[in-house]
Amino acid sequence: MTRAVEIVDEYGQRRTLRIPAERPLTVYVDKRELITLMTLGAHPEWLVLGYLRNQRLIQSVHEIESITVDWDVGAAAVRTRHGLADIEDRTARRVVTTGCGQGSVFGGLMDEVERIRLNPDARLRQSELYGILRVIREQDSVYKQAGSVHGCALFRGDELLLFVEDVGRHNAVDTIAGWMALQGEDVARGDDKVFYTTGRLTSEMIIKSAQMGVPIVVSRSGTTQMGLEVAERLGLCAIGRATHTRFLCYTHAHRLVWDTPPP
């Protein structure tokens, strides 16, 4: 997932270092071209499945018959059982996301926010939060090797269930969503899970976490007004600037259990 390249440093010296090696993957749904994703390609099937789910183009994994990835042509062929209802309309409108300022979230995503109900009893102990940050720190990662990628992870308490990296934080979270959809009920339901991301807590990141039913989100980065507003409205606990023993809880701090004051 990385490639060695030769660069010239500030001393004019040639050096070899590694950079992330993403590839384009064009998604076809029932032979109709939908979108091209740039991805490290670690788990392309999960990515495509999660993308379709998070864009609400499918409600359930059972609508999918098969996803076949062919890297030789950079294509992911999705076969649905009964076709996707009014996919034309639902992919027509682009709402642009704050992540890169111009991401692509198909229309109607915000409309769904109102309908989402997150588990009101979900809590996270400060000790578990510190456990999560320790696990992330100790992860062997493309980021440590090459930088320039985002990481996302799904936790139950401080137990790591899945860690995914990709060039874009959206691909990483979609990959997690796709993986969750293929697991048993205890993993597929997010209400006792914690979602970690290295990326900013923008509105669509918060929305995607909520769509997975995950009521607590932890980020290494900060948030923006719209991310905060959506988290506030959803009852989602948004924690940012989280490294080592430091963090900022932006919303719904009642979900945090203060059992471990930092040294």
Added chain:
Amino acid sequence: MTRAVEIVDEYGQRRTLRIPAERPLTVYVDKRELITLMTLGAHPEWLVLGYLRNQRLIQSVHEIESITVDWDVGAAAVRTRHGLADIEDRTARRVVTTGCGQGSVFGGLMDEVERIRLNPDARLRQSELYGILRVIREQDSVYKQAGSVHGCALFRGDELLLFVEDVGRHNAVDTIAGWMALQGEDVARGDDKVFYTTGRLTSEMIIKSAQMGVPIVVSRSGTTQMGLEVAERLGLCAIGRATHTRFLCYTHAHRLVWDTPPP
């Protein structure tokens, strides 16, 4: 462009801090809804103009009669002189960008790369590069105040022409492109300019710089394989990890003049 919010820190203490306050801006072209951009909104007209240019929906600013922004309804109304040719087709395909993994670059952008010719004689002195990094460091910025935003800047040598911040690095560069399009020939042409961005040098960042005719790009962040491939092909000098006296030159190092070895 920032808003004060109350958070709870790792000691359980309430604190007030500032976060970026982005707003949605829906772009209508001749009354047809095109896209919704999330933006800090510092220069909405330049952003919209630059967006249309960088998406190659217009070739020249003269195709635009007026851009009217109304924040009460979060709308930017673009009136063209003669309409935009086959806008339906040209906005139909989405190619997704590495910036957030799922940005939105309308089809055909990559096709243009081959046709771009950058000034082969453009050079940047190491002393000018260090000057650029000093100017950026000393900029009063939303980033210093609230974090979670990207900054872009246009330089001639180490002379700052324009500095723009937004929640997304694409909005920032598009705003610069829009501003350039409104300037006289000496500023509008990019061939003696340097483009700075805090964001990663992804393929579409490189492409946008090249579309502005700017042959040298400096970033605080790194690059990815596709960004590097495009820069290589375009003859664009891509410099990353640039802070203080440190930097990595990924491509076309012959454009750098090594006049100031770091201390």
